[in-house]
Amino acid sequence: MTTPTPTRITVVGASAAGLSVVEGLRREGYAGSITWIGEEAHLPYDRPPLSKQLLSGAWETGRLRLRDPGDFEALGVDLRLGARAVALDARKRTIALADGGSADYDTLVVATGTRARRLPGTDGVASVHVLRTVEDALSLREALAGKPHLVVVGGGFVGAEAAAVARGLGCEVTLVTDTAQPMGDALGDELGSMLRAVHTEHGVRIETGALVGQVLTDGGRACGVRLVDGRTIAADAVLVGIGAQPNVEWLAGSGVPVGNGVECDATLYAGSGVWAAGDVASWLHPRTQEPVRIEHRTNAAEQGLAVARNILAGPERARPFDSVPYVWSDQYDLKIQIHGRTRGADEVRIVEGSLTDRRLIALYTKRGRVCAAVGVNMMRALRGYRVQVAEAAVVEVESAV
Known part of the structure; x- marks a missing residue:
């Protein structure tokens, strides 16, 4: 039996992931009710610049906004900012808020992110x-x-x-x-x-x-x-x-599986009408069959869109989430970019440039297959290695001369 399209969707977390879910639902034609709850008083904003441009004073807070205020009005959602979710009754499908209010749902998306340790x-x-x-x-x-x-x-x-x-x-x-x-x-x-x-x-x-x-x-x-x-x-x-820890305490006793985040299957579905996206989501990776939780800005946006599509498809036709993580870091005159997951690699090979020049591309491999590519000040050239990461390409062993 196919799960019917929900008429009331609630997204908890006014984050990049939450924004991606809401925009994805509307872009895919969903015309039903959307309630969007955010703990912070701010409209959704970008976090990577906090430790870079905002901290340095190069930017002011207005440049962090992910969308203009009018864009949120056009989405036609019930946006509740400064509202913290404190408990979930998954049987009644009701969320309790710290201000004494509540929100009901047919389908819930948890996009509550993490907080600093x-x-x-x-x-x-x-x-x-x-x-x-x-x-x-x-x-x-x-x-x-x-x-x-x-x-x-x-x-x-x-x-x-x-x-x-x-x-x-x-x-x-x-x-x-x-x-x-x-x-x-x-x-x-x-x-x-x-x-x-x-x-x-x-x-x-x-x-x-x-x-x-x-x-x-x-x-x-x-x-x-x-x-x-x-x-x-x-x-x-x-x-x-x-580091950071996932915001899952409000789900205690709800029956939603939590550990290192909201525990989901490969499609980002946690069961009982609950999905998760972004830093808080721990999902079963479709290729490794291991639980993964990623705290990257691009991952949050991609997962949000995937969850929107999977909600409308229904759990029975939902597609596994499998993308190449991407993260970057700006330090002095260095632009460091990472495609894939470097942790757990058993070998690192510099395939272009050099450490001396501080301009290079390195491939990270695990059991002979590419698991990540890192570039330092080689933005354009690094893009060509993303396919190897996505395909977990086999690295040829150099023969001795």
């Missing part, structure tokens, strides 16, 4: 920052204007990008990461070593293979960090960039 004991401590929302970025930008000594905890995308921006603003910066190199989890040791050299040349002090055990305070303000090995690093401000 915090170090224990830092809630309410002045001059300790995270970087996930507009308010986070503006607060840190204001702090950087005073040219503090900034300690960045975490060497991933957010930490490395913020360190580069802070140095560009004239701040003293120390970056502390538990990996062997900045962005080592994503780039591996070779490219990570190159990135470390670039940061060092720009004046960033880097502590690798180090864990922060405690943020030190004085008068309710952060004054430094203590590493687990006992060393201390003084600071005027601390940025915690140690």
Whole structure:
């Protein structure tokens, strides 16, 4: 039996993924009721510039908007901003909101994204920052204007990008990461070593293979960090960039499967009329049959559109979601782009350019097949390798001469 097209669809999360779902539904001809709920008071905005253009002051908040206000009116949805979902009754198909309101649905899309992880004991401590929302970025930008000594905890995308921006603003910066190199989890040791050299040349002090055990305070303000090995690093401000956690607590007890996100099948369907898209979605990858959750801007938009199409097709005719993840990072004069998934690769080959020139393309392989391609300042040439990633191309072994 084919599932009928829903008449009431509710999307929780006014994010890039949520926007893609709503626009996708309308573009595909859906004329039914759409309720769209967002915890933040802002219209949907782009998050990648938070640690780049907005933090540096090159952009103001207006440039982050994903659409003009009139575009949202044209979608004909019941848009409820500043409304936080706190509970779900999947049997009654009702969502409870923090303001005492509620929303009903036939079909629900969870696009609640993630929130920044915090170090224990830092809630309410002045001059300790995270970087996930507009308010986070503006607060840190204001702090950087005073040219503090900034300690960045975490060497991933957010930490490395913020360190580069802070140095560009004239701040003293120390970056502390538990990996062997900045962005080592994503780039591996070779490219990570190159990135470390670039940061060092720009004046960033880097502590690798180090864990922060405690943020030190004085008068309710952060004054430094203590590493687990006992060393201390003084600071005027601390940025915690140690990853994010999916916003799924409001689904507790609802019967919707959650773990590292909303657990879905290969089509992004979690069952009982519930779908998920974006950073919060953990779906069964159709090729590897392993659960995957990806926190990339492009993935959010692609998943949102896929969910819209699958909702209208119905669970019985829904198509598995299988795309090539893409993410980029701007640091100083480096444009780093990644197609695919580098984590888990067992070999890295530089196929164009060189580490010395800091202009290169590297292929990441797993069990002899291409799983990712990384480009540094080679934007046009990198596009040609996307097909190899998509097809998991076999890498030929070079024969000895």
